[in-house]
Amino acid sequence: MRRRPGRSPEARAARSREDETGSPPRDVRFVQTDEGVVVFLTVALGVGSLLLFRVENGAAAALSWVTVAGVTFTSTALFSFFIWKGLAAQRLPKLQDVNRVVGSRGIAQTDVNGAQAGAVYVAGESWSAQADDKIPAGSPIVVVAREGLHLKVAKASKTEAG
Numbered sequence: 001m002r003r004r005p006g007r008s009p010e011a012r013a014a015r016s017r018e019d020e021t022g023s024p025p026r027d028v029r030f031v032q033t034d035e036g037v038v039v040f041l042t043v044a045l046g047v048g049s050l051l052l053f054r055v056e057n058g059a060a061a062a063l064s065w066v067t068v069a070g071v072t073f074t075s076t077a078l079f080s081f082f083i084w085k086g087l088a089a090q091r092l093p094k095l096q097d098v099n100r101v102v103g104s105r106g107i108a109q110t111d112v113n114g115a116q117a118g119a120v121y122v123a124g125e126s127w128s129a130q131a132d133d134k135i136p137a138g139s140p141i142v143v144v145a146r147e148g149l150h151l152k153v154a155k156a157s158k159t160e161a162g
Contacts, residue, residue: 046072104123107121114132129143131153131155140156142156
C-alpha cells in the first residue's frame with residue numbers, strides 16, 4: 001500500500017478498515033459521558049439491592065432503606081469517578097514521541113549492514129538496526145529513520161559524532 005504524505009496513522013487505519021469491510025469504522029467507547037447511563041445504573045443498583053432478600057415475614061430479614069441508599073450512592077459515586085478518570089486519561093496527549101530517536105547519534109554495538117540486522121545503542125536504549133553500508137561494531141552512527149521497532153542507521157562522520 002502506498003503511503004500518502006500528510007495523512008495521520010489514524011486516518012490510514014480508518015481508510016484501511018473501510019477498504020476491508022466496505023463501511024467506515026465505528027467509534028466504540030465504554031461510556032460516552034451520558035448521564036442517562038449513570039442514572040440507569042444507579043436505579044438498577046438500587047432495585048437490585050432491594051431484591052436481595054425475599055421477605056415472607058416483615059421481621060425475618062430486611063434491608064434498611066438507609067443502607068440501600070448509602071451503598072447505592074457510594075457505589076455510583078466511586079464508579080462514576082473511576083470512569084471519569086479513565087476517560088480523562090484516554091484523552092491525554094501522548095507523552096512520548098515515537099520518532100524522537102530519528103536524528104540521534106549512537107554507537108553500533110555489533111556489525112550492522114543491509115543483509116543482516118545489528119544492534120545499536122541510541123538514546124539510552126539498545127535497538128535493532130539496519131544500514132545500507134557496513135558499519136563495524138563500536139562505530140558512531142546516526143539514526144536516519146525508524147520503521148516499527150527497527151532503526152535505519154548510517155555511519156556518522158567524525159564531525160557528527162563529536
